[in-house]
Each structure stands twice: as structure tokens, then as C-alpha cells.
Amino acid sequence: MHVDKLPPVPPPSWSYTPEQITSAVASALATTEAVLDRIGALPQAGRTFETVARALAIREGEHAVEVEPAIFLQYVSTSAAVRHASVEADKAAQEFELSSITRLDVYAALKDAQAHTEANQVQLNPEEQRLLDRLLLDRTRNGLALAPEKREELLKLKTEIMNLEVSGVRQTRLLTPPSLQTRPC
16 A cells, blocks of 8 residues: 655745745744744733743744745855845844844743743643753843843844854855865865
């Protein structure tokens, strides 16, 4: 008996135009922003593992599937316009990631979900517990547990580092097209 199975996600397309790159990334960022807004606006009683941590993890996965192919093109495209659009999309995605990982409303929702889980003795499997712990740890490491002035200083430094990284990538990717390597460097 032969059963054809379709893959859960279609393979990525590599034939983007600069406009498609900009559009795809902007659309993904807008959708993710809407999910973050919805999570941050949940009433405290509605903040559970399912409504906060699982929803956040699912959207992060979808976001990566939507954004990464467009950003990858900065490394492999022979078109300078596509590389430039991809670098700019990468910068927008990094800026968005920095702002989303430092959202106090989402951090509060995650802390409330953790408190709900503990107070109601909700049994999470080890993977779910690790997910919740990691989501909180990522935000703690990005300064959300710091005093406001220290958090602003950290955010300023992270922004400066990100801008330097993007500037370096822009210089290397836009000046020369990708080269084929036939032997190790």
C-alpha cells in the first residue's frame, strides 16, 4: 500500500524580487507584532501556558519560515538589488527582534503564565516546561528584569552593536557578488 505524504511546509522559493523581499518581511513583521500585541493585552486571568507561551512559540516558528528565505538571499544572490533588499530586510528583522524581545507587556504575560501554571499545579511536560523557562530566560537576559535606566542602557548598546553588524554585512555583501569556492580558503 503506497500513501503519498505531503510535506508539512512547502519548500522555500528562491526567486524573490527586491519588492517581494520587502513585502514578505514587512508582512511577517506586522503579523508577529499583532500576535505580540494580542498576548500583551490578555487579561491576567487569561494568561496561561497555552495562550502565552505556546502562542508565542508557534508564531516565532512561523515568523522564521516567512522571513529567513528572504534574508538568506543576501548571502547567495548574484543580483546586487536582491542582496541590497535582503540586507535591508535583515536589518528590519533584527530591529524588530530586538524590540519584540524587550517588550515588557509580553514579559509580564509570560511571568503571569508561569505563575498560573504553578498556582493551578498545571502539569507541563518537560518540553513545555523548558519552553516556558527559555522564553522567560531569553527576556531576562535581554534586560527585562533590570531597573529601567539599566534596561535602556542595555538596549542602546544592543542597538549600536546590531547597527555595526548590519553595516559590516552591507559593506561585504553589496560590494562584491558571492563567489564560488572550489577549494578551501
